[in-house]
Amino acid sequence: MQTKCAPAGAAPVHDEPPLPPPNKKARALHGKIIIQLKNLLSRNAASALDPVFKAGYSTILELFAAYQREIIASSDYRVTCGKNCPLCCFHWVADVYSFEAAMIGEYIQNHLPQNIPAMCAALREDARLLQTLDDMLDERVLKDARPDTLRELDRDDLLLEGFYQLRRPCALLDERGACTVYAVRPMSCRSYVSFSDPLLCDPDTIYYHEALTCLCTLEPQADELLEELHARYDRCEGDTSLRTLLPYYLEGFRDCIFKRII
Template identity: 40%
Template sequence: MLNRPYDGPLCRAFRGDLARVLVWFEHYQNEVVSRAGLRLVCAKGCRYCCFHWPEDVYSFEGEIAARTIVEQSPERVNEIAAAFRDDEREMERLDEIMGRKLGESTEGAQLSEEDRVELLLASYYRLERPCALLNPDGTCSIYSVRPLSCRIYLNFSDPFFCVPDHVDESDVRTYLLDLEEEASELLDLLHERFVRYKGITGLRPLLARLLESR
């Protein structure tokens, strides 16, 4: 994909190649789970993963998702963009509160940036703010083109443990099964080729901007 002269992330050639990457990724996940002797309990209509704040979304994933929304649900574009803007404001409010609280304690002030981000994302999850792309039946309205960041959440225990109030319990078996590092680095290069909003990699704020620009 890196060496092909695409006419942007929305062209047929790029979307076809990306679709194949997603198929390979699904096969990879299935192989890892099978070899580990685990049983996936995730099922259609379970919406708990959609309370997350997906980060590290690639620019081309956002472009394709935004185009899909515009084509499938043109009457909802403004509504979805506004909902994602509300989510962004809530995240900013939460970040400010958390920063103030952490600054009041020695332990909090010593947190690494990575740990701080993980704590912020976990705190947002507990707010149970559903993604604006959820259908009433708990399914994703852009499921076939959802970003890789939305595909990595896996649960091998009871779905009950995906409930935000229980996700930190000791016997929870939920995992993030992502791409191998080398594959991620290749997609990072593609991301840079098509990026329009530098530094915006959260799904919700990225889609808000992409939808507002159409």
């Protein structure tokens, strides 16, 4: 699994800013993340909501933040992202791990139970709209495309770019544009960073202007261990989209219209 945003689909069409390879301190932090992941795997908790599992993953997220800081500090760039900076939250966030969705669901049930009906209604509408876009891609856009054009297109990227243009805010944002699950937001959301004016992340400009965004992610060894953990706690047939996973974790059943794995 390639972590995020882009929030799958978030990677803009221009080249991403090149980040330097991990330095000694970043490599040491990555080593600690690997140890923590192996601990979680060998402990084999019955549930992702096991308190020790949650504490272990919280430590991993803290180490990940320190790892990102170290890499970016050794680059020519400075992060411009803020806590109440919601434009990238229009993305269809994919590459969310099953255990992360379980923890977000529990967090919402504990802290925002009154929001669940409206959240689930918005999430289902998101899924319906994505399905509509998916159908339109076949029926109206790709049907008459030339074979050489089709070969160059990444269908899922096209779909996710289309969804971004719909400006559907993540249902987990509050009315001020703050993430209501910030403390437990998925690694996918944490991986996507910008080094340019936040206004350039707007769907109207991200694909055509000088937005400097990139994915600052872990190395493949960590990805593989995360995948293993994801499979162990998967309850949704491999789905990794935040907007289709959450209704299951909030209401206990799975009825979102868009079920294709992106």
